[in-house]
Amino acid sequence: MAEVLVVVEHSGGEVKKVTLEMLTLARELGTPAAVVLGGPGTAAPLHDKLSEYGAAKVYAGESDDLDGYLVAPKASVLAELVRSTSPAAVLLGSTQEGKEIAGRLAVKLDNGLLTDVVGLSPDGVATQVVFAGSTIVKSRVTRGLPLVTVRPNSLTPAPAPGTAEVSTLDVTVDESAKLARVVDRKVEAKGARPELTEASVVVSGGRGVGSADNFKLVEELADLLGGAVGASRAATDSGFYPHQFQVGQTGKTVSPQLYVALGISGAIQHRAGMQTSKTIVAVNKDAEAPIFELADFGVVGDLFKVVPQAAEEIRKRK
Ligand SMILES: Cc1cc2nc3c(=O)[nH]c(=O)nc-3n(C[C@H](O)[C@H](O)[C@H](O)COP(=O)(O)OP(=O)(O)OC[C@H]3O[C@@H](n4cnc5c(N)ncnc54)[C@H](O)[C@@H]3O)c2cc1C
Secondary structure (H helix, E strand, O other): OOEEEEEOOEEOOEEOHHHHHHHHHHOOOOEEEEEEEEOOOOOHHHHHHHHHOOOOEEEEEEOHHHHHEOOHHHHHHHHHHHHHHOOOEEEEEOOHHHHHHHHHHHHHHOOOOEEEEEEEOOOOEEEEEEOOOOEEEEEEOOOOOOEEEEOOOOOOOOOOOOOOEEEEOOOOOOHHHOOOEOOOOOOOOOOOOOOHHHOOEEEEEOHHHOOOOOHHHHHHHHHHOOOEEEEOHHHHHOOOOOHHHEEOOOOEOOOOOEEEEEOOOOOHHHHOOOOOOOEEEEEEOOOOOOHHHHOOEEEEOOHHHHHHHHHHHHHHHO
């Protein structure tokens, strides 16, 4: 079977969840081959995880040039790899970086590109969910190979343990790809909570939470459940919580095992970012709120009464 190239998203020596999702998808399409691009020493710590999720090969592209410049060198190296391996498909994460690399790669290869894909069948037909989840579109790249970016949290990663063979890439980056250099990196201070898009529990607050101060209640419940905190756009626009935690069409897409919506009405744009969550719990004082159409468990009540009681019960059971 032909290889399916999966461009690995990683950070701090760890494989990001979207990569595991892509490897799971790649297994349906051919032989998964993970492509690691980064500075010297990037690939080794990722090898075991990539093997665990079915990568038959790890292409290790390591060079200061890949780490020291923005995405152009990565697109150059990938273009060379695609030309030399003629894969069945190329999958990248639908993240800021993944999409930028994919766009550049498509131009270099004179190839079509589909972004924000949530599924790809072996015949190259991709599924996209658009208009805030109300329309499903099936499309196919008509020029070149299926080159797609996969939306994080669109499928459940499943392990398929093996041992990936390592193949070292010859990284030569010409000057035309070195036009934007990284001059400084500051890693954002990470709290004890899991990353929003990777968390298995997300507790989100909406306008009904009422103020930034009241968001402590949302944080408290999230911490008791070992989860991440999210927010609706009304909450972030009102300054209750930072914008990077916004869930929805114009925010992050999450797909946790448990999503708790506190004081969120359930507008279609919010649902677009959380409707694939496994279990949805909603607390809203309005019994007619649309979030209840989606919720597995709904509590009609005042969140300021319900959440402290829930927190108390959880504490007792810990
Ligand atoms: C182009 C576009 C993109 C958008 N993108 C996003 C997006 O990415 N994410 C997003 O979230 N929205 C997005 N929106 C906005 C979206 O349409 C809604 O306005 C928003 O989701 C509403 O947020 P909310 O549910 O917190 O507020 P509201 O709709 O005002 O709902 C607040 C809810 O809290 C309940 N409530 C109030 N007090 C209490 C209490 N004490 N206890 C319990 N319940 C209480 C109310 O009954 C109500 O249902 C977008 C809109 C547009 C036009």
